[in-house]
Amino acid sequence: xxxxxxxxxxxxxxxxxxxxxxxxxxxxxxxxxxxxxxxxxxxxxxxxxxxxxxxxxxxxxxxxxxxxxxxxxxxxxxxxxxxxxxxxxxxxxxxxxxxxxxxxxxxxxxxxxxxxxxxxxxxxxxxxxxxxxxxxxxxxxxxxxxxxxxxxxxxxxxxxxxxxxxxxxxxxxxxxxxxxxxxxxxxxxxxxxxxxxxxxxxxxxxxxxxxxxxxxxxxxxxxxxxx
Numbered sequence: 001x002x003x004x005x006x007x008x009x010x011x012x013x014x015x016x017x018x019x020x021x022x023x024x025x026x027x028x029x030x031x032x033x034x035x036x037x038x039x040x041x042x043x044x045x046x047x048x049x050x051x052x053x054x055x056x057x058x059x060x061x062x063x064x065x066x067x068x069x070x071x072x073x074x075x076x077x078x079x080x081x082x083x084x085x086x087x088x089x090x091x092x093x094x095x096x097x098x099x100x101x102x103x104x105x106x107x108x109x110x111x112x113x114x115x116x117x118x119x120x121x122x123x124x125x126x127x128x129x130x131x132x133x134x135x136x137x138x139x140x141x142x143x144x145x146x147x148x149x150x151x152x153x154x155x156x157x158x159x160x161x162x163x164x165x166x167x168x169x170x171x172x173x174x175x176x177x178x179x180x181x182x183x184x185x186x187x188x189x190x191x192x193x194x195x196x197x198x199x200x201x202x203x204x205x206x207x208x209x210x211x212x213x214x215x216x217x218x219x220x221x222x223x224x225x226x227x
Contacts, residue, residue: 024177024224024225025183025222025223025224025225026168026171026172026177026179026222026223026224026225027220027221027222027223028164028167028168028171028220028221028223029164029167029188029218029219029220029221030159030160030161030162030163030164030165030166030167030218030219030221031159031160031163031216031217031218032155032156032157032158032159032160032161032162032163032216032217032218033156033159033214033215033216033217034152034155034156034159034214034215034216035212035213035214035215036146036152036212036213036215037212037213038121038144038145038146038211038212038213039119039121039146039147040117040118040119040121040144040145040146040147041117041118041121041124041142041143041144041145042115042116042117042118042142042143042144042145043115043116043118043127043128043139043141043142044085044113044114044115044116044139044140044141044142045068045113045114045116045131045136045138045139045140046065046068046085046086046111046112046113046114046136046137046138046140047061047064047065047068047111047112047135047136047137047138048061048109048110048111048112048137048138049061049064049109049110049111050092050107050108050109051107051108051110052106052107052108053107053108054089054108054110056108057089057107057108057109057110058089058110060110061110061111061112062112063135064112064134064135064136064137065112065114065135067134067135068114068131068134068135068136069082069114070134071130071131071133071134072116072127072130072131074130075123075126075127075130076120076123077116077117077118077127081116081117081118081119082114082115082116082117083114083115083116084112084113084114085113085114085115086111086112086113087111087112087113088110088111089108089109089110089111090108090109091105091107091108091109092105092106092107092108092109093105093106094106111138113138113140119147121144144211144213145213146213146215149215152215153215153217155215156215156216156217157187157217157219159217160217160218160219161185161219161221164219164220164221165221168221168223172223172225177225177226178225178226179223179225179226180223180224180225180226181223181224182221182222182223183222183223183224184220184221184222185219185220185221185222186219186220187217187218187219188218188219188220189217189218
């Protein structure tokens with residue numbers, strides 16, 4: 001009986017191996033990257049004020065934020081390109097109290113952070129200068145990007161597919177196998193990597209070098225292996 005079980009097991013293993021050979025596959029990944037000149041900037045800025053009471057801190061911050069938004073509107077920024085990102089109110093503690101006593105609240109800090117898209121890059125320096133004069137006293141970054149990244153992303157996708165095909169043909173040739181048709185094609189993701197500038201770009205009105213942004217795509221392709 002044992003020898004019959006062994007024979008059956010061998011036959012099943014052989015059939016499985018043969019099926020795997022018939023269903024042989026080659027899986028490769030490809031990446032594509034396209035550099036392009038940005039046509040939009042995104043800045044994150046805001047106002048922050050301290051006061052004895054929470055109401056005072058909120059009033060000061062609200063007034064300053066309104067002035068900043070008015071400056072942005074006057075600079076040609078549309079309402080759709082301005083969005084409040086964060087509104088916060090927190091107590092200020094007196095940490096100088098003796099160790100045996102609990103710290104006391106001595107005031108409040110309020111902040112309002114806004115994200116702004118600047119579509120006319122030649123006006124970026126002036127916009128930065130205007131918001132500083134309008135009351136903005138916090139700056140959390142500046143990045144460049146594309147208003148419509150789809151054409152560039154599509155080009156990166158084409159490059160990713162071409163790279164995957166090149167690798168598949170290379171592997172097939174090196175291994176001495178015949179590359180069959182594509183069985184599966186999936187996208188691993190695509191994104192534009194913005195160029196970031198720090199808060200020093202806000203120091204004064206003037207030209208800002210936007211450089212390039214890189215848009216990338218990645219795909220996975222599965223090929224059958226011919227016999």
